[in-house]
Amino acid sequence: MNITYFTEEHELFRKSFREFLQKEVVPHIEKWEQTGTIDRFIWEKFGEMGYFGLAYPEKYGGMDLDLFYTVIFLEEMQCINSGGFAAAMWAHAYLAMTHVNKEGSEEIKQKYLAPSISGQKIGCLCITEPFGGSDVAGMKTTAIKKGDKYIVNGSKTFITNGVFSDYLVVAAKTRPELGNKGMSIFIIDRDTAGISATKLDKLGWRASDTGEIAFDNVEIPASNLMGEENKGFGYIMQHFALERLIMGINAHARAEFAIEYALDYMSERMAFGQTIDKFQALRHKVADLASQVEMSKVFNYNVAARLDNGEYVVKEATMSKLLSTKIADEVIYECLQFLGGYGYMEEYPLARLLRDSRLGPIGGGTSEILREIIAKMIIDKKEYKPAAE
Structure with a gap:
């Protein structure tokens, strides 16, 4: 246990959540990976256990806990080897619901946030x-x-939960002539006339439904506007810090899972009269990989603590996603290599883990975009400021 960030209560939560995942989720993962559809009952079970409400106000059924409960939530879901299942859960809980909580009116929060916390409604965030x-x-x-x-x-x-969600949090231009200063955020019920969705076939994250959504003269009440009109770009940018940190945490967790699995395999795999974890070339490679993962993990914890304290960590969260996702891809690639031919077989976890990990440097802002954001902040001294409360 890292006592700098995690208390005994955190670790008890980790243990209980890990047991929940093994009992309630793992037996269904293969089916969901095959069908690309996550059964509705599991959302309700997550809601019953309070897992969607970790970071949200008690008033709406949440628990208003510190961000390290969310860190545990993210880390443990990376250890059941379904990036798609994990993405569906955290995209609902931390992409769609974050906007509802921060920008939604009281009426919207009662109608959408409370049932999202209980698992009765599923949300998706529509930006890309x-x-x-x-x-x-x-x-x-x-x-x-x-x-x-x-x-x-x-x-x-590329909208996670884009096909089967109950509501959509949608960014749209309300004053197109103003560019990014004319953007607003809306909440729209899935069954509103004029909305259609097409499911996309993906390399990885196969358990999650990822959709392309079309809006054809969709008519919604003015009360569906969230926050102030034309302030949407600022809201999106502000919440990107959390999304990027989430993807950084996911990355270090799946990389750690890959190393742990590879080490178990290497401790049993015999070659030339000894287990392969005795060969110096492999041992030194493991040392390099583990060092990179540990450095990214500790950095991510530090950023999480600062975000939890209310700091505006857009630079650090961007760095988290950029480096952690790169490290995860490299680590998982090498861990697959440790398994030799078995690493290439679908019955072993590294094949799926490699596919799922590859989205890390793409989703939530590509690595190329993130490098330019960081360069602007470091070289051009650009300052990104929080959206006005």
Whole structure:
């Protein structure tokens, strides 16, 4: 236990959550990986246990706990070898729900946040667009106000929970002529007329439903606006810090899982009269890999502590995602190599882990975009500031 960040209560939570995952989730993972659909009952079980409410106010059924309970939530889900299942859970709990909690009106919170915490409603966050990728400011989707309604037109893609969710948190241009200063955030029920979704076939994260969503003259009440009109870009940028840190934590956790699995395998695999963990070339490689993972993990914990204290850690969270996802890909690649031919077999976990990990440097802002953000902050002295509360 890292006593700098984790208390005895944290570790008790880790133990109970690990047991829950083994009992309630692991027996279904292979089915969900095959079908690409996560059965509804597990969302409700997560809700019953309070796992979706770790970071949210008690008023809506949450527990308002510190961020290190979330860290544990993320780390443990990386150890059951389904990046898609983990993504579905944290995209609901920390992408969609974060916006509902921070920008939603009281009416919206009662209608959407409370049932999201209980697992009765599933949310998705719709920002990325076809051919837009990481260029959030270049968004084409519009929401034009007409009387007491908005008319939404456009499309989104690569949306986790994009097909089976109950509601969508959607970014759209309310004043397209203002560029990123004319963007707003809305909440829209899935069954609203004019919404259609197409499921995407992916290399990894196969348990999660990832969709492309189209909005064709979708009419919504003006009360579905979250936060202030035309302030959406600031809200998105502010919450990106949490998303990037989440992906950094996921990365160090799956890399650690890969090393632990590889070490167990190496301690039993015999070659030339000894277990392969006795060969110096492999031992030194493990030393290098473990050192990189430990450094990224401790850095991520530090960023999490600062974020939990209310600091605006956009630079550090961006660094977390950039480096941790790169390290995870490299570590998992090498761990697969330790298993030789067995690493390439689907019945062993490293094949899926390698595929799932590859999304790390892409989702939530590509590594190329993140490097430019960091370069602007370090070289050009650009300052990113929190959105006005």
